[in-house]
Amino acid sequence: MSDAAAVVDLFPDADLAGLAAAGPVDVVAGVHIVNQARRAADVLDTVASALEAYSGSRRTGVLVADAESQDGTAEAVRAWRDSGASGPPRGCLDLLAPKHRGRAILALLRAAQRLEAQAVLLIDGDLTGVRADRLQALLEPVLGGEAEYVSPAYTRTVSEGTLTTNLLAPLTRALYGARIQQVMGGCAALAGATIGSWLEPGIETGDWHPHGAELWLTTAALASGARLVEVQLDRKLVTPGGPQPDLATILVRTVGPLFALMERYQAVWPDRTGSAAVPRRGDPSPVQADARTPAIEPMVRAFDLGLKDLLPVWEQIMPESTLARLYPLALVDPDEFRLPPPLWARVVSDFAVAYHERRLPRDHLLRALTPLYLGRVAAFVVEARATPLARIPESFDKIDRAFEVEKEHLVARWR
Amino acid sequence: MQDSWADILVKSFREVASRLTVFAPRVLAVLTLVLAGWLVAAGARRLAIRILGAADIDGRCARWGITATLGRTGIRRPPSELVGQLVFWLILLVGMLMAIEALEVPAAVGLAPVIIRFLPNLLVAIFVMVIGWLLANFLAQALLIFIVNAQLTGGPALAGALRWLVILFAASVALTQLGIAREMILLVFGIVFGGTTLALALAFGFGGRHLARNALESWLQKREDREPDDMSHL
Numbered sequence: 088m089s090d091a092a093a094v095v096d097l098f099p100d101a102d103l104a105g106l107a108a109a110g111p112v113d114v115v116a117g118v119h120i121v122n123q124a125r126r127a128a129d130v131l132d133t134v135a136s137a138l139e140a141y142s143g144s145r146r147t148g149v150l151v152a153d154a155e156s157q158d159g160t161a162e163a164v165r166a167w168r169d170s171g172a173s174g175p176p177r178g179c180l181d182l183l184a185p186k187h188r189g190r191a192i193l194a195l196l197r198a199a200q201r202l203e204a205q206a207v208l209l210i211d212g213d214l215t216g217v218r219a220d221r222l223q224a225l226l227e228p229v230l231g232g233e234a235e236y237v238s239p240a241y242t243r244t245v246s247e248g249t250l251t252t253n254l255l256a257p258l259t260r261a262l263y264g265a266r267i268q269q270v271m272g273g274c275a276a277l278a279g280a281t282i283g284s285w286l287e288p289g290i291e292t293g294d295w296h297p298h299g300a301e302l303w304l305t306t307a308a309l310a311s312g313a314r315l316v317e318v319q320l321d322r323k324l325v326t327p328g329g330p331q332p333d334l335a336t337i338l339v340r341t342v343g344p345l346f347a348l349m350e351r352y353q354a355v356w357p358d359r360t361g362s363a364a365v366p367r368r369g370d371p372s373p374v375q376a377d378a379r380t381p382a383i384e385p386m387v388r389a390f391d392l393g394l395k396d397l398l399p400v401w402e403q404i405m406p407e408s409t410l411a412r413l414y415p416l417a418l419v420d421p422d423e424f425r426l427p428p429p430l431w432a433r434v435v436s437d438f439a440v441a442y443h444e445r446r447l448p449r450d451h452l453l454r455a456l457t458p459l460y461l462g463r464v465a466a467f468v469v470e471a472r473a474t475p476l477a478r479i480p481e482s483f484d485k486i487d488r489a490f491e492v493e494k495e496h497l498v499a500r501w502r
Numbered sequence: 503m504q505d506s507w508a509d510i511l512v513k514s515f516r517e518v519a520s521r522l523t524v525f526a527p528r529v530l531a532v533l534t535l536v537l538a539g540w541l542v543a544a545g546a547r548r549l550a551i552r553i554l555g556a557a558d559i560d561g562r563c564a565r566w567g568i569t570a571t572l573g574r575t576g577i578r579r580p581p582s583e584l585v586g587q588l589v590f591w592l593i594l595l596v597g598m599l600m601a602i603e604a605l606e607v608p609a610a611v612g613l614a615p616v617i618i619r620f621l622p623n624l625l626v627a628i629f630v631m632v633i634g635w636l637l638a639n640f641l642a643q644a645l646l647i648f649i650v651n652a653q654l655t656g657g658p659a660l661a662g663a664l665r666w667l668v669i670l671f672a673a674s675v676a677l678t679q680l681g682i683a684r685e686m687i688l689l690v691f692g693i694v695f696g697g698t699t700l701a702l703a704l705a706f707g708f709g710g711r712h713l714a715r716n717a718l719e720s721w722l723q724k725r726e727d728r729e730p731d732d733m734s735h736l
Binding site: 389457 | 565567571640643646648649655657658733734
């Protein structure tokens with residue numbers, strides 16, 4: 088498939104004409120946005136002002152891809168584009184159906200490739216409180232030739248992003264050998280030269296969940312051995328553009344793509360051992376206390392109910408040796424609930440293998456992980472309560488190491 | 503005495519011999535038909551497996567979860583082999599029916615055409631049952647997972663009820679297709695399905711309305727308690 092054909096598949100060629108007319112664009116900021124009509128102009132102004140710092144030395148441009156908003160975001164974006172304000176040139180990609188965030192990200196990357204961008208900044212329009220200097224900090228390592236992929240590292244509270252800290256990041260670290268904090272940071276910078284090698288032919292036809300494209304981008308960077316840098320940012324604040332899905336659907340949309348990517352890159356990850364730290368710009372900030380301590384009892388109750396009622400499904404996914412280690416947990420008092428990292432890593436590994444072997448419909452399999460995940464979160468919160476804040480990073484490391492140890496077992500079973 | 507004894511022997515020998523001369527070609531025909539049926543069936547099985555293999559049916563069934571579902575019921579053979587076996591036994595059955603017909607046994611006269619006419623309906627009925635069974639398992643599992651994730655109790659019972667309802671529906675469709683007691687099946691299904699629904703509605707309405715209200719209130723309360731979620735998972 089030629090690049091031109093791929094672009095035509097994602098958005099009309101004419102959308103790029105204005106930006107491409109004057110030649111290559113050195114720095115492209117791509118914003119993917121859904122249902123943010125009220126905030127769209129502010130977000131885009133911030134992005135445009137971030138690029139103004141480079142306007143003297145480089146040609147810059149802002150591209151926006153609306154992923155089928157229902158609240159007039161597309162009109163707000165077009166009004167912003169046509170407002171005639173000074174700053175970098177602006178363009179909108181009118182996505183061809185099916186419109187969703189995954190295709191919006193791919194369209195932005197394809198467009199940046201067409202514009203021969205040296206550096207690309209990708210931003211999720213849901214991010215709140217993004218500052219122009221932070222976006223510049225993301226771009227700097229790429230423009231300085233220091234990195235091909237720059238990922239954000241956020242300041243976080245103890246129980247913030249538990250799916251990331253307990254599953255997505257540890258599994259990614261164990262698989263691809265890099266200790267990256269965020270696998271779906273909401274923003275990232277990448278070198279234009281790398282885009283072509285990551286965008287495999289036919290990738291647009293993939294089953295992209297809303298988070299799938301972001302996960303793929305991070306994984307592609309890790310799998311390709313690209314030079315990585317993390318940039319320390321503030322808290323990750325998000326204003327979702329619509330109702331949030333239930334937890335089971337979140338698992339389907341995040342863990343599903345992660346497992347699917349294990350299949351895509353199965354020639355790469357089994358041979359990687361250990362993990363290396365990712366160079367970070369900015370000092371890591373300490374973990375902050377939660378504003379409100381999460382309630383443990385409902386999570387333990389969900390785990391117990393799963394163990395009681397969902398056992399016939401789990402028996403298809405996990406071997407008896409794993410289940411035997413889960414049974415005693417049902418007898419424990421919520422405040423003493425433990426689901427230790429090695430057991431959790433084994434559970435995730437069992438699910439990954441079952442997903443790969445298609446032992447049951449994948450949607451069912453991923454949804455069946457929900458009570459186990461809640462059990463793990465409950466155990467994590469119980470442990471965190473008894474741990475001083477300064478030592479919470481050790482808890483994260485313990486989880487990460489458990490997944491690294493588990494990897495050998497995973498590789499042995501992955502056929 | 504000796505003559506009559508010899509006569510009897512000769513006579514009975516002749517009779518057996520004459521019967522054998524009449525019957526032997528038929529037996530030979532039967533053996534030939536069974537052997538030919540077996541050979542054709544074996545060839546067709548091999549051909550079917552090869553064609554299905556070329557169409558990657560085993561891979562597709564694995565991707566659709568059919569292989570795993572079969573595995574759970576103890577069927578370990580790949581789907582292409584199962585279809586091959588079905589083809590084999592169908593052709594062998596036709597061969598054997600022809601063989602029985604060739605014997606010209608009074609009790610079996612006209613049996614073959616009846617069974618052969620019945621075969622397409624039987625195949626459709628088997629197909630309906632297989633699809634119904636797969637659908638029943640899929641829906642029951644989806645319902646069970648949904649109920650558990652919604653943190654409601656009674657999931658296994660409801661999932662089991664749904665499974666049997668779908669299987670019952672598939673069975674009634676299959677039996678109707680076979681033309682077995684068509685009116686009775688429709689009537690029984692209507693009575694069982696309608697009666698169960700009415701009974702549950704009445705039981706829920708009269709006997710358990712307070713329980714239902716409490717359950718709904720508790721469920722709504724749980725939903726309210728969860729909003730906003732304590733956790734940011736991502």
